[in-house]
Amino acid sequence: MSDWLDWDWLASHGELFAALTGDHLYLSILPVIGGLLISLPLGLACVRWPRIYPPVLGTTSVLYALPSLALFVLLIDFTGFEPLTVMIPLTIYTLSVLVPNVVDGLRSVPDPVRQAATAMGFAGIRRLLQVELPIAVPVIMAGLRVATVANISLVSVGAIIGIGGLGQLFTEGFQRGFPTEIAAGVALIVALAVAADALLVIVQRVLTPWSRA
Amino acid sequence: MITFENVTKRFPDGTVAVDDLSLQMPDGRITVLVGPSGCGKTTSLRMINRMVEPTGGAVLLDGVDVRTVDPPALRRGIGYVIQHAGLLPHRTIVDNIATVPYLLGWDKRRARDRAMELLELLGLPATVARRYPYQLSGGQQQRVGVARALAADPPVILMDEPFSAVDPIVRKSLQDELLRLQGGLGKTIVFVTHDIDEAIKLGDQIAILRQGGKLAQFDRPEQLLATPHDAFVESFIGVDRGIRRLSFFPAEELELRDDTVVPAAATVDAARQAARAAGESWLLVVDGERRPLGWLLADALPAAGHVGELDLAPYGHPFQAHSDSLRAALDSAVLSPAGRAVGVDQDGGVVGTVSQAEIGEVARGRAGAQAERSEADA
Numbered sequence: 196m197s198d199w200l201d202w203d204w205l206a207s208h209g210e211l212f213a214a215l216t217g218d219h220l221y222l223s224i225l226p227v228i229g230g231l232l233i234s235l236p237l238g239l240a241c242v243r244w245p246r247i248y249p250p251v252l253g254t255t256s257v258l259y260a261l262p263s264l265a266l267f268v269l270l271i272d273f274t275g276f277e278p279l280t281v282m283i284p285l286t287i288y289t290l291s292v293l294v295p296n297v298v299d300g301l302r303s304v305p306d307p308v309r310q311a312a313t314a315m316g317f318a319g320i321r322r323l324l325q326v327e328l329p330i331a332v333p334v335i336m337a338g339l340r341v342a343t344v345a346n347i348s349l350v351s352v353g354a355i356i357g358i359g360g361l362g363q364l365f366t367e368g369f370q371r372g373f374p375t376e377i378a379a380g381v382a383l384i385v386a387l388a389v390a391a392d393a394l395l396v397i398v399q400r401v402l403t404p405w406s407r408a
Numbered sequence: 409m410i411t412f413e414n415v416t417k418r419f420p421d422g423t424v425a426v427d428d429l430s431l432q433m434p435d436g437r438i439t440v441l442v443g444p445s446g447c448g449k450t451t452s453l454r455m456i457n458r459m460v461e462p463t464g465g466a467v468l469l470d471g472v473d474v475r476t477v478d479p480p481a482l483r484r485g486i487g488y489v490i491q492h493a494g495l496l497p498h499r500t501i502v503d504n505i506a507t508v509p510y511l512l513g514w515d516k517r518r519a520r521d522r523a524m525e526l527l528e529l530l531g532l533p534a535t536v537a538r539r540y541p542y543q544l545s546g547g548q549q550q551r552v553g554v555a556r557a558l559a560a561d562p563p564v565i566l567m568d569e570p571f572s573a574v575d576p577i578v579r580k581s582l583q584d585e586l587l588r589l590q591g592g593l594g595k596t597i598v599f600v601t602h603d604i605d606e607a608i609k610l611g612d613q614i615a616i617l618r619q620g621g622k623l624a625q626f627d628r629p630e631q632l633l634a635t636p637h638d639a640f641v642e643s644f645i646g647v648d649r650g651i652r653r654l655s656f657f658p659a660e661e662l663e664l665r666d667d668t669v670v671p672a673a674a675t676v677d678a679a680r681q682a683a684r685a686a687g688e689s690w691l692l693v694v695d696g697e698r699r700p701l702g703w704l705l706a707d708a709l710p711a712a713g714h715v716g717e718l719d720l721a722p723y724g725h726p727f728q729a730h731s732d733s734l735r736a737a738l739d740s741a742v743l744s745p746a747g748r749a750v751g752v753d754q755d756g757g758v759v760g761t762v763s764q765a766e767i768g769e770v771a772r773g774r775a776g777a778q779a780e781r782s783e784a785d786a
Binding site: 305307308310311312313314315316317318326329330332403404405406 | 457459479480481482483484486488490491492493494495496497498499500507508511540541542553556566
C-alpha cells in the first residue's frame with residue numbers, strides 16, 4: 196500500500212485539499228438550495244392542481260436523463276468556464292428528486308389533520324406554513340439528503356471542463372499517472388458525502404423532534 | 409340555538425346527501441345525529457361550520473345564516489372534534505390544545521395557561537404537556553382533541569364520531585367524561601355517531617337519519633325507545649328497546665319491601681314466621697350492618713338454629729336504590745335466584761327487595777304517564 200501512496204505528497208498538499216473541498220461544497224450545495232427553492236413552489240402547484248403533476252414529473256425525469264457533460268458543453272457558450280456552468284445542470288438534476296418529495300411530503304399530511312386544521316380556522320397561506328409544510332419536512336429532508344449526496348458525487352464530472360472541485364484531483368492524477376492524487380480525491384469526496392449526510396440527519400432530528408423515526 | 413331550515417345538499421354528481429332537513433338544536437343541549445353510513449349525518453354537521461355548503465335551505469346559528477360569516481372566523485368560534493383526534497403531529501400537546509387561542513391572537517402565555525387548565529379538566533397528567541401526539545395512546549389523544557375544542561370556550565361544539573376509533577372501555581370512559589364536562593359547561597353540542605347506544609346514552613335529543621339524508625325521527629331518547637315512528641327506526645334502535653328505555657326511569661320510584669329481610673342472628677323459627685307474614689318463600693339474610701349475605705328458601709329450613717349458619721344462595725348484584733335506574737333494578741331481579749332485586753343505599757346497606765313483577769308495574773305506569781304527557785304536548 197505504501198508503495199503506491201505518496202504520503203509526503205499528501206502531507207504537503209493540505210492547503211490544496213482544503214481549497215478544493217471548499218469549491219466542491221460550494222458547487223454541490225448551492226444547486227441543492229436552488230433546486231429546493233424551485234421545487235417548493237412547483238411541488239405546491241402540483242398538489243394544488245394535480246393535473247400538472249404528471250407533465251412536470253415527466254419533464255424533470257427527461258432533464259435528469261440528459262448527460263451532464265453534454266449540458267456543460269452546451270452551457271459553456273452562454274456562461275463560459277464559470278461555476279455557473281456546472282451548477283445549472285446540477286440544479287436541474289435535483290428537481291427530479293426534490294419535486295416528487297415535496298409533493299409526497301405535502302400529501303403525507305394525514306386527512307384528519309388537514310380536516311381538523313381547516314375546522315379550527317386555519318386558512319390559505321397560514322395553513323400551508325404552520326401545518327402542511329412542517330408536516331412535510333421529514334419527506335422533503337429525505338429528498339434533500341439524496342440530492343446532496345448525488346450532487347457531491349456529480350460535481351467531479353465538471354473537472355473535465357476545469358470546474359469540478361475535488362474532481363480536479365482525478366483529472367490531474369490521471370494525466371500525471373499519479374494514483375495518490377486520485378485516491379485522495381476519492382477519499383475526500385466520500386468523506387464529504389458522508390459528513391454532509393450526517394449533518395442533514397442531525398438537522399432533521401432538530402427540526403422534527405415530533406417524528407417517530 | 410342551531411337551526412336547519414329545509415337544508416338540502418346535492419352533490420354535483422346528483423347524489424342527495426341531505427334532503428330537506430329541518431331541525432332545531434337548542435342551547436346547552438346535546439343533539440345527536442345518528443344513522444347508517446350514507447345518511448348524511450356528517451355532511452349535515454359540516455354544514456354548520458361551512459366545511460360543506462348546502463345547495464338549498466339555510467343553517468342558522470343564533471338566527472344568523474352561517475353563509476354570511478367568513479369561514480375561518482366562523483370556525484374559530486365553533487369547537488370541532490373528530491375521529492382519530494386529528495392532532496397536529498408537529499406540535500406539543502400544550503400547543504395543540506392552544507391552537508385556536510393562538511389563531512385568535514391570544515398571547516402565548518395566556519393560551520398555554522388555558523391549555524394547562526384544560527389538560528387538568530380532561531384528567532390528563534401535566535407531564536403530557538411537552539410530549540408530542542405520537543407519544544400518547546388513542547384515548548389520551550382523543551381527550552386532547554376534546555380539550556382543544558374547548559380551549560377558546562366556544563358556545564357550540566361539533567363532534568364527528570369522536571369516540572368510534574377507541575376500544576369499548578376507553579369509549580365508555582370518554583362518554584362518561586363528556587357527560588360530566590357537559591354537566592358543568594352546558595355547551596351546545598352536535599354529536600354524530602352511527603352507534604344508537606351511544607346516541608341514547610349521550611343525547612338530550614336524537615335525530616335518526618336514513619339513507620339519502622332524510623330525517624326519520626327527531627325525539628328525546630326515551631320517547632324514541634317508546635314510540636318509534638316506523639319500521640326503519642324500530643329496526644335501527646334494536647330489539648330490546650323496552651328494556652333499554654327503563655334506564656331513563658329512576659329506581660327510586662320502586663317501593664322496596666323490607667319484610668323479606670332477616671338478620672343473620674335471627675332464629676330459624678323467626679325466619680319461618682317472617683316468610684309466612686310476608687307471603688314470600690325467599691328471605692334475604694343480612695349481617696349486623698345490613699349488608700346482604702344471601703338468599704334463604706323458607707320452605708327448606710331445618711328444625712332449629714340461626715339463619716346465619718345456613719347455606720345461602722348468592723344474592724347476585726344489588727342496585728343502588730337512590731341513584732340507579734329501573735333497568736339496573738330489573739337486571740338485578742333477573743339475576744337473583746329469588747326473582748327479587750336487592751336495593752342498597754350508598755353504604756351498601758340493604759334498603760329492601762322488589763320483585764320483577766313489581767318493577768314491571770312501575771315501568772308500565774311510567775310509560776303510560778309519558779304517553780299521556782306527549783299526547784298533551786301534541
